Amino acid sequence: MLKSIDPATGRELAMFPEADESAVEAALERGWAARHGWREAGVGMRAVLMRSVAGVLRADKARYAALLTSEMGKPIVVVEAEAEVEKCAWTAGWIAENAERLLADEPVESTATESYIRFQPLGVILAVMPWNFPFWQAFRAGLPALSAGNVMLLKHSSNVPQAAIAIEEVFREAGVPEGVFQTLLIGSARVEGLIADHRVAGVTLTGSEKAGMTVAEAAGKALKKTVLELGGSDPFVVLADADLDMAATVACRARNQNNGQSCIAAKRFIVEESVADQFEARFAGAVAALKVGNPMDRQNQVGPLARADLVDELERQVRESIRLGARPLVGGNRIHGDGYYYEPTVLANVRPGMPAYDEETFGPVAAVIRVKDADDALRVANDTDFGLGSNIWTSDVERGKKLAEKVEA
Structure with missing residues (x-):
């Protein structure tokens, strides 16, 4: 079971069963099935939906901020929990405005008739995210990945399950198609198995050095791309x-x-x-x-x-x-x-x-x-x-x- 606990009081807020193997398999299949349609939707349509994500976040900012405060303890004040939600909304809007420019083909001089660099999505991306900025860490991974045409599976930290569920709900309410962004309520022990799955094309993690080494090792064995952000001092x-x-x-x-x-x-x-x-x-x-x-x-x-x-x-x-x-x-x-x-x-x-x-x-x-x-x-x-x-x-x-x-x- 994954427990949501209010760190201000130590009181249990909610409890969620960990997804079983059949639920994880179903999520993988939905993501795998959604990847082609999402890729073919084009940058313009994806930008429309990113603007919608920004709208959903701003429309319910107070509720989301209160959720972050109650589940991981960040102050509710404007410069903390509320700012985190606004930062996610601002980023969604910025990506919507700039994705087409950033993803445009880049001409390259060569002796060929035509040469260029093209940015293409990988497919299903696994995001393993931490609890300290429950919304921001997930959205900063998800927004650019989705805008580029990838689909995402979010394995959030086990102590913020309510935030993890809310993030998927934001994308769904914004009109993002089924299977494009999904939350998996699972423990860390199951991450390596997901990385090894043939349907997962890459993985990104923000977390500790130990977690980063584990993910990098698993991705290396499977020859899959990784993006890691680890600790700092x-x-x-x-x-x-x-x-x-x-x-x-x-x-x-x-x-x-x-x-x-x-x-x-x-x-x-x-x-x-x-x-x-x-x-x-x-x-x-x-x-x-x-x-x-x-x-x-x-x-x-x-x-x-x-x-x-x-x-x-x-x-x-x-x-x-x-x-x-x-x-x-x-x-x-x-x-x-x-x-x-x-x-x-x-x-x-x-x-x-x-x-x-x-x-x-x-x-x-x-x-x-x-x-x-x-x-x-x-x-x-x-x-x-x-x-x-x-x-x-x-x-x-x-x-x-x-x-x-x-x-x-």
Whole structure:
């Protein structure tokens, strides 16, 4: 059974049976049967339906936002849950406006009578998506894939089954034909079997490194295309000439958005020694002022983590980092009581060998790392196995651009 649990209270919201083999087989057959008709529908007709998807999302934005908040805990406020739904709608509209241009044949000079590059759909795409942005992760995979003429099977994270069902309903209500976008309520153990199925042409995953390796291995064995986006531990570099007030304000928002559960969030705050005291004081003050509580309350800025085990893991990382010498400027503890809460935390004196330095912390925990100068900052920024994004704070734009080119993100 797949359970939907409100992380703000720990209360079970709903329970869904996992799809059996006959249901999965039927979905594969529907997708396989739908692929030719969807491909032949053409870019223009698919664009019409993408606009319809945007309309469906906007018409019921409040309900979808409330679903995201209740099922995974993101704050209901305009810049969080509501923004996620709007971002999906905006993307659907943008793709509708630009798909024909992006998918047009590209002429190529050659000695042949005519040469060109043509973009053609693969067929049935399996999308294995995470819980942290339940709508956005699925729509950002599904919208371009469908617009290009593919059909999609969504295997969403097992703790957001209501969101997974709602996403399929959005496409259906928008008029997308049967079989073009389907949700499979199944566990992770069955993903490899789907990848091996001859009807699945490719797979995309957003998730952990471990999940990415498993999917990549299965796809490699079957010689199928993959698109993977995995974890991140982004550097947020603050140089001595930076606007410290602005940097600290943005750092607080960047680390605690979505309750700190974003793979591309800033996590390592690398600060030149000469301004570290000032930055730490401003940063810790901003984090201490955050209001934590039920994400349905619009006064609160940080809600719970999505699952109980995520709090356990974050607590382990922080405790071990403190044992090894890290110093909590604010926070540093689990919040006991109903729900899965952890205090927004800033750790100073973070060094290599600590979980806060070496690992991705998936929650409201920031690691401040002091460095001697810009070259040292660059060394620390690149001292990680993670990628995704980065940013550099300086009043010298040209210097910042040159440094940014050397960040291996």
